[in-house]
Each structure stands twice: as C-alpha cells, then as structure tokens.
Amino acid sequence: MRRIDLKKAQAARLNTIRDINRQIVLNYVREREPISRAEIARETDLQRSTISTIVDELETDGLIEEFGEGESTGGRRPTLLRLRTAGPIGIGVAVTPTLTTVATSDLAGRVLKQDDFVADQDPEKTFGRVVECVKELLSGTNGSIEAIGVSLPGLVDPETGTAIYVPYFKWRDLAVAEMISSRTGLPVIVDNDANSVALAELWFGRPEVSNARDFILVLVAEGVGTGIVFDGQIYRGKRGAAGEFGHMIIGTHAPVACSCGNRDCWEAFSSERAAIARYQRLCRNASAPSFDFRALVDRALGGEPHAVRALIDTALCLGVGISNLIVGFSPEAVVVGGEIARAWSLVEKALTETIEHSVRRGLPSARILPSTLGEQPTLRGALSLVLASKFGATVAA
Numbered sequence: 001m002r003r004i005d006l007k008k009a010q011a012a013r014l015n016t017i018r019d020i021n022r023q024i025v026l027n028y029v030r031e032r033e034p035i036s037r038a039e040i041a042r043e044t045d046l047q048r049s050t051i052s053t054i055v056d057e058l059e060t061d062g063l064i065e066e067f068g069e070g071e072s073t074g075g076r077r078p079t080l081l082r083l084r085t086a087g088p089i090g091i092g093v094a095v096t097p098t099l100t101t102v103a104t105s106d107l108a109g110r111v112l113k114q115d116d117f118v119a120d121q122d123p124e125k126t127f128g129r130v131v132e133c134v135k136e137l138l139s140g141t142n143g144s145i146e147a148i149g150v151s152l153p154g155l156v157d158p159e160t161g162t163a164i165y166v167p168y169f170k171w172r173d174l175a176v177a178e179m180i181s182s183r184t185g186l187p188v189i190v191d192n193d194a195n196s197v198a199l200a201e202l203w204f205g206r207p208e209v210s211n212a213r214d215f216i217l218v219l220v221a222e223g224v225g226t227g228i229v230f231d232g233q234i235y236r237g238k239r240g241a242a243g244e245f246g247h248m249i250i251g252t253h254a255p256v257a258c259s260c261g262n263r264d265c266w267e268a269f270s271s272e273r274a275a276i277a278r279y280q281r282l283c284r285n286a287s288a289p290s291f292d293f294r295a296l297v298d299r300a301l302g303g304e305p306h307a308v309r310a311l312i313d314t315a316l317c318l319g320v321g322i323s324n325l326i327v328g329f330s331p332e333a334v335v336v337g338g339e340i341a342r343a344w345s346l347v348e349k350a351l352t353e354t355i356e357h358s359v360r361r362g363l364p365s366a367r368i369l370p371s372t373l374g375e376q377p378t379l380r381g382a383l384s385l386v387l388a389s390k391f392g393a394t395v396a397a
C-alpha cells in the first residue's frame, strides 16, 4: 500500500483520480471554509465542471453544505461552501490512567456530547462501560455515527486493533477493537495516545504544525509518549511500536520509577508523576494524597515557588530528551502536548535551553511549540482517528 498525501496534493493523474479529487475538494473546504467553487478551481487546477460534480456528491453524502454568498468579483456572487456541521459523525474513546472519556463530535472535530469515568484494571469492566457509553450516545443519533476511534496509553497494533501492552493497566494482547465492535456493530480504529494526538495536530493543529512535513509530538501525561510525523504521515514502525522514546535512558536516579519499572528512562524524569514527586520533595510532603498535576500547574501559575521549581526542573529533563530527538530526526517542529502546555510561559525557557546547547555545536534545531488542541488532547486524538479516515484516503499503488 502506498499512501498519497492529500493535504498537499495537486490534481492527481491516476485511475483512482475520481476518489483522490474528491478528497482534495473535501480538504479544501475543510481547511479554507467558507470557500467558493471558483476559489477551489483556482487553487487546485481542477476543472470547474469536475468540482461542481464533486461538490454535488459531497452535498448528497452530507459532508458539505452551502452557506451564504461571498463577495462578487465582477459577476454573480459566488455561493460559499463549508463542512456540514450539524450532527455527530464519530465517537472518540480516550482511555487514560486517570479518566476515560467517550464523546461524539461533528465533522469539524467539535465535541458535542461526552461522558467520562475512571477506568478499571479489569478490561472487561472498562470496555463494558465504554460500550454502555457508546450505546447511550448512539441512541440519539439516527445512525449518523460512522466509526469509533480509541486512544490507549500503551503499545498498540493499529492493523489488528489490539493493545499489545498497556503498562498502567497491565493489559496484554487485548483485542480492543473486537471487544467494542462486536457489541456496537461499528468499525473501531485503535491507536496509541501519542500517535492519536499527533494525528490531531496534523489535522486540527496550528498551521505551523499542520503544514509541517515532519514534526514530533511529545505527549506528557502519566508517562511520556511520542508521535512521529514523517512526510505528512504518522510513522508507526513494525506493529505500530515506533516512538517509544519514553524509555530512552537520559540519566540515573529519576524521581519516580518509569512505567517499565526502571529509574533511568526519560519518562521517569519528565512525566507529570516526576513533576509531582519533585514538588512533594521540595515541600517535604511526600504523602499528600490525590494531588494531581493540574493542581500543580495551577499553583505554579499562581506563583508558588516550589511548584514553579518543580515544573522548571521537569522541563529541563524534558528538554534533554527533545534535544536528542531533534538531533536524530531533524524535524521542522516539536509540539509538546498535555497539561504542561498550559504552563508554557513558565517552562518554555527551560525547554529551549538544552536545545540551544546542541545548536551551538552545529546540530540541527527545530521550533518547539505548545499544543493548541486544548484541554483534552487525547480525546481530540481519538476523534481524529475517525475524522482523518474521512478526509484522507489510503490508495492502493
């Protein structure tokens, strides 16, 4: 299989031309809405008549809709097109160690309805509850939901929809797609959390990211994950196992144990858990119960010195790993996602310091940017698994 990048595609000259042109038009409407047929023609070099036929089809299929009139450039005012926003089209399931969220979204990726609960170690209980939530969401949708995207905090084989290993819950070889699909009758797409968020950045991120050919998404949560985008595609490696940089060794005696049990992994120095451990050590209060990272960020933003210090020390370690990734991959950008992005004003300097050291040695640099996906990056990621399959296409070579 060869993938064709439709975000940058010119009008294709293949026998699958019809499908490809359809995706090109759909993507122009998605990225530039409101846009007229004439503008699409100017941008794509497709024939006006081809565009009109495709637009009719996309309207009939409920993907786009007409929306008012634009400025006249001499003749009749052009009719503008936009994505059809009414109604849910996909369901996203974001499983995280703290909270599992199940939500519907429209074609533009906006969350419409959501429900959340704390996942259980017992996968039957967790996915039984996911199925209940999905059925509840489906009951009000008149069959408009086309697929379910699931993001998991661990190693996933997206081809088979299997969780190979999810360390936090100790799930091994769990047929997640099958468990949900057999009970809901819907297709299920499963991927690792960092890959899902990288996909969300690719489709819904800021233009510097979504237009980049190569970027790396670093997801800081209970653990640290990376999603690698090469040439506008997620790089997955064999059985989807690429990007496990959370376990690269960056030191010794980390503040917490990594999810793999060791104390020398990047994750053990740079995760939310590491930041909390540093803070508790600074406050000499290692037993503060149910203290979460969100509260730590709030305290740091409020100016509490120990909280600021804990975040900066964590960002310095995060920067070491990011610097290694930049030296190795030379991406255009590195995007940092997770709650830590909210404290960007506090951590940016610490993050960039190490990277500037590398640059001084003549090694490649890259822009480091906070994610703009908002409060629920993994949910946006799970939803992107469904939406990207509508906007992109896999074309047999």
Ligand SMILES: [Zn+2]
Residues within 6 Å of the ligand: 246, 247, 258, 259, 260, 261, 262, 265, 267
């Ligand atoms: Zn590890």
